[in-house]
Amino acid sequence: MIELLHSTHKSNVDSILKNSLHATSKFDTFGLDVRKGVVYCWLKKEHNKMWANNSDYIYLRVLVDENRCRVADMEWISFAMTYRQGILKPKNEEAAKLFAEIYKVTSVSISEYFDGLFYTPEVLVKGDISADSISLLDD
Numbered sequence: 640m641i642e643l644l645h646s647t648h649k650s651n652v653d654s655i656l657k658n659s660l661h662a663t664s665k666f667d668t669f670g671l672d673v674r675k676g677v678v679y680c681w682l683k684k685e686h687n688k689m690w691a692n693n694s695d696y697i698y699l700r701v702l703v704d705e706n707r708c709r710v711a712d713m714e715w716i717s718f719a720m721t722y723r724q725g726i727l728k729p730k731n732e733e734a735a736k737l738f739a740e741i742y743k744v745t746s747v748s749i750s751e752y753f754d755g756l757f758y759t760p761e762v763l764v765k766g767d768i769s770a771d772s773i774s775l776l777d778d
Contacts, residue, residue, distance in 0.1 A: 641708065641749060643680035643762055644776060645699045646687055652775070655699065660768040669719060669739040673709055673746055673763055680708075680762040682752075688713070688759050698776040707765045708749040712757035715742035 645660060662676040680701060681687050719738035722731045749762065 640702050641705045643682060643701050643703060643708075643764070644684060644687070645678060645680045645701050645768075645773075646696045647699060649695055649697055652697065652699070656770060656773060656775075659770045660699075660701065660773060662765065662767050668723065669716075669736070671739060671743050673711065673743050674716075677763040677765055678768050680764055682710075682760060682762060686760050700774050700776045701764075701768050702772045703764050703768055705749050709746050709763045710749055710752040710757065710760050711742055711746035711763060713759040713761040714757070715739070715745065717759075 647655060660678045662678050678701075680703075684698060715738050719735045719742060721728050722738065723735035724730070728734075745757075746763075747756070752760065
C-alpha cells in the first residue's frame with residue numbers, strides 16, 4: 640500500500656469522504672488506456688502545479704495498492720491538450736497525438752518511479768478509491 644495525495648475543491652470533500660473517489664476518464668481526450676478509469680493523485684504537494692496555490696482546493700490522503708498506480712509526466716499531456724485546443728499554440732493534431740504518445744510510453748509503474756524523473760509527476764490510480772481509504776490531510 641502507498642499513501643498518495645488527491646486535491647479537490649472544498650465543496651467536494653464531504654461527498655468524497657462519504658461516498659469515495661470515483662475513477663473518471665473525463666481528462667482522456669486521446670483514448671489512452673493509461674488515463675481511462677483513473678483517480679488522479681500526487682506523491683507530494685509540490686508536484687501539484689495546477690491547484691497548489693488555490694485556497695479553494697484542499698488535499699486528501701488516500702491509501703491504495705501500489706499495483707493500481709502508474710506515474711506519468713503531466714507536462715506531456717498538457718502539451719498534447721494545448722496543441723489539440725489551439726489556445727496557447729496553433730492547433731496541430733499531429734503534435735497533440737505525438738505528445739500524448741510520449742506521455743503514454745514514458746509513464747512508469749510506481750515502483751519504477753524515482754524522485755526527479757518527471758517535472759510534474761501525476762499518479763494515475765486505476766479504479767475507485769473507497770471512502771475508508773480516504774482522510775483529510777492535516778497541514
